Amino acid sequence: MTRSAPPLVADHITLLSGVLSQHHTAEDRHIWPRLRERCPRECGPLIEVIEEQRHAVRTRLLQVSNALQPWRDSASARARGALAGAIDRLIPVITEHLALEEERVVPLIVKHITDAEYAARAHEHAAHIPPDKLLTVLGMIMYHGDRAVSDLILAEMPVEVQSAIKDLAVQGYAAYATDLYGTPTPPRATS
Numbered sequence: 506m507t508r509s510a511p512p513l514v515a516d517h518i519t520l521l522s523g524v525l526s527q528h529h530t531a532e533d534r535h536i537w538p539r540l541r542e543r544c545p546r547e548c549g550p551l552i553e554v555i556e557e558q559r560h561a562v563r564t565r566l567l568q569v570s571n572a573l574q575p576w577r578d579s580a581s582a583r584a585r586g587a588l589a590g591a592i593d594r595l596i597p598v599i600t601e602h603l604a605l606e607e608e609r610v611v612p613l614i615v616k617h618i619t620d621a622e623y624a625a626r627a628h629e630h631a632a633h634i635p636p637d638k639l640l641t642v643l644g645m646i647m648y649h650g651d652r653a654v655s656d657l658i659l660a661e662m663p664v665e666v667q668s669a670i671k672d673l674a675v676q677g678y679a680a681y682a683t684d685l686y687g688t689p690t691p692p693r694a695t696s
Contacts, residue, residue, distance in 0.1 A: 540618070571591070649693055
């Protein structure tokens, strides 16, 4: 039996918010200190812009979080409107931030961060995802994200389990998407 829409969608919003928050926490621990040390001239101009964007993202995520519980509790039109408004304010901010990271920060990571250092960030990030959602999140990344990213994640796993993990992630996300969207193949996220 499928759960009702408000708890299901609220749990999805909570999951994505947590993944995003942990993404930034892991970057703060594993990426930014190394970039500041190894390429201060290249990353210097980015730091202020990135920090402003991340402050805006944190602010918008807090607004989403504050609007989420009232909607979870009642699913009233007013609570729905407040949550939808908070999400609508978050989307352009996070889209702009992630685009800047892809365009300007990822090349610095490729150039100045070792594979082992990047893997440590990924492992810390994964450790904060609820264990019962790990395969779902991997499947979500595989479905909506850049194939190179999911290939990197899978490459960190023992070769003998990569195929099985990939299959389980695909199946896990298909089941999750079916509950959430009513189809195992929802519209893909776009840039």
